[in-house]
Amino acid sequence: MAGPGRVTGVGGVFLRARDPKLLTDWYAEHLGLPVSEHGTMFMWTDEGPKGTGMTIWSAFPDNTDYFGKGSRQPVMINYRVDDLDALLKKLEAVKITIDPHREDASFGKFAWITDPEGNRVELWQPLEDKGK
Secondary structure, X not given: OXXXXXXXXXXXXXXXXXXXXXXXXXXXXXHOOOOEOOEOOOOHHHOOOOOOOOXXXXXXXXXXXXXXXXXXXXXXXXXXXXXXXXHHHHHHHOOOOEOXXXXXXXXXXXXXXEOOOOOEEEEEEXXXXXXX
C-alpha cells in the first residue's frame, strides 16, 4: 500500500506494570535505557551499526514458545544492543535471570532475559549490513 494512510514504523512500546517507576528504573539501570519524563525515546540517528536501522513487527502463533516455554505473556519486546556479550556479563553480575540459550543469525546475535515483572525480553545485537 503506497501513499498516505499507512503505518510507517513503531511509535512506542507500552508495558503494564505493578510498579511503573520501579520497572522504569530497572530498565534504565540494567539496560541503559535513557529515561525522560515521557519515558524512553530512541532516535534513528543512533543507528548502529550502520545499515541496521530497522524495527520488526511480527505476529506469532498463540501457542508459541518463543516468548518463553509455557509463557502466556502477550507481548515480547526486542531491544537492539551495541555489545550483547558485554551487556550479558553486566546483567549476570547483578543476578538478572538470563536464558542460557543463544542464537546467532546472519543478521545478528540474540539472547533473552527476564525483567523484575517476569516479562521475557529479547536482546539483539544487529550485524553490520556489509552491502551498505
